[in-house]
Amino acid sequence: MSEIKTKANDTSVEDFINSIDQPIRKADGLKLLQLFKEETGESPVMWGDNIVGFGKYKYKYPSGKEMEWFPVGFSPRKQALSIYIMLENSELEPFLAKLGKHKKAKGCLYISKMSEVNEEIFREMIRTSINLIQTKTQ
Numbered sequence: 001m002s003e004i005k006t007k008a009n010d011t012s013v014e015d016f017i018n019s020i021d022q023p024i025r026k027a028d029g030l031k032l033l034q035l036f037k038e039e040t041g042e043s044p045v046m047w048g049d050n051i052v053g054f055g056k057y058k059y060k061y062p063s064g065k066e067m068e069w070f071p072v073g074f075s076p077r078k079q080a081l082s083i084y085i086m087l088e089n090s091e092l093e094p095f096l097a098k099l100g101k102h103k104k105a106k107g108c109l110y111i112s113k114m115s116e117v118n119e120e121i122f123r124e125m126i127r128t129s130i131n132l133i134q135t136k137t138q
Contacts, residue, residue: 054071070084
């Protein structure tokens with residue numbers, strides 16, 4: 001199995017977000033940064049070139065190989081905000097019905113604008129995701 005390319009690094013999260021050209025995407029990135037800090041109690045860390053992660057845990061593949069990853073994070077991409085939360089689909093459903101405008105993919109959500117989602121539900125999703133990962137990795 002090849003080595004994962006997206007790893008934690010020392011790039012400044014604030015510099016990354018402030019370098020975003022789109023004003024709404026930059027504002028949403030700053031909002032997400034604050035929101036994730038508040039809900040996780042963790043400092044943000046850049047993963048690869050464009051993902052902001054909070055916390056670390058060891059993930060074990062069925063093959064036995066381990067890798068370090070972040071429990072929750074985001075990336076303010078050009079097309080949408082990518083939200084990385086580690087919830088199983090069945091655990092996501094109650095939140096997704098109340099979240100607001102989004103698209104779901106495996107392992108992440110896509111949100112066009114933070115103004116289109118329910119912030120309290122979003123915060124609940126972050127907290128639940130962190131709790132589930134802590135339970136699974138203990």
